[in-house]
Amino acid sequence: MSIETTTKAMSRWHEMLDTRDMSILNELLDDDIVFRSPVAYQPYPGKQVVFFILSNVIQIFENFSYHREFYSEDGLNVVLEFSANIGDKKLKGIDMIRLNEHGKMVEFEVMIRPKSGIEALAALMGQRMAQAPQA
Numbered sequence: 001m002s003i004e005t006t007t008k009a010m011s012r013w014h015e016m017l018d019t020r021d022m023s024i025l026n027e028l029l030d031d032d033i034v035f036r037s038p039v040a041y042q043p044y045p046g047k048q049v050v051f052f053i054l055s056n057v058i059q060i061f062e063n064f065s066y067h068r069e070f071y072s073e074d075g076l077n078v079v080l081e082f083s084a085n086i087g088d089k090k091l092k093g094i095d096m097i098r099l100n101e102h103g104k105m106v107e108f109e110v111m112i113r114p115k116s117g118i119e120a121l122a123a124l125m126g127q128r129m130a131q132a133p134q135a
Contacts, residue, residue, distance in 0.1 A: 009104075020058070028104065032046070068080075081093075096108075
């Protein structure tokens with residue numbers, strides 16, 4: 001895997017966020033992706049549920065922007081630092097993404113601070129997860 005494959009996938013990720021074209025998200029997710037949430041102990045496996053989670057989080061976050069990107073030497077891992085708000089709650093976080101050699105996301109883990117931001121996200125996502133497809 002080359003860093004070029006990863007940077008191309010990340011360019012598509014940013015394009016998806018800018019355009020809200022969810023077909024791009026669909027193409028980026030591996031069928032066996034695992035999502036690790038900042039508010040759930042157990043990971044969420046599978047493309048369908050991860051697509052649901054990410055497409056809903058995109059709708060919940062306001063004033064979302066990435067600030068920095070970090071790539072691992074092997075080209076398979078990316079860390080994206082972001083900020084956003086949910087109502088009057090400001091939050092900062094990172095997306096830790098592992099890709100396979102085809103540029104598909106196989107792991108997606110999110111870490112967020114502060115606690116008030118996590119609580120606001122958990123409340124809104126909890127409502128939406130009640131409607132989530134079951135893996």
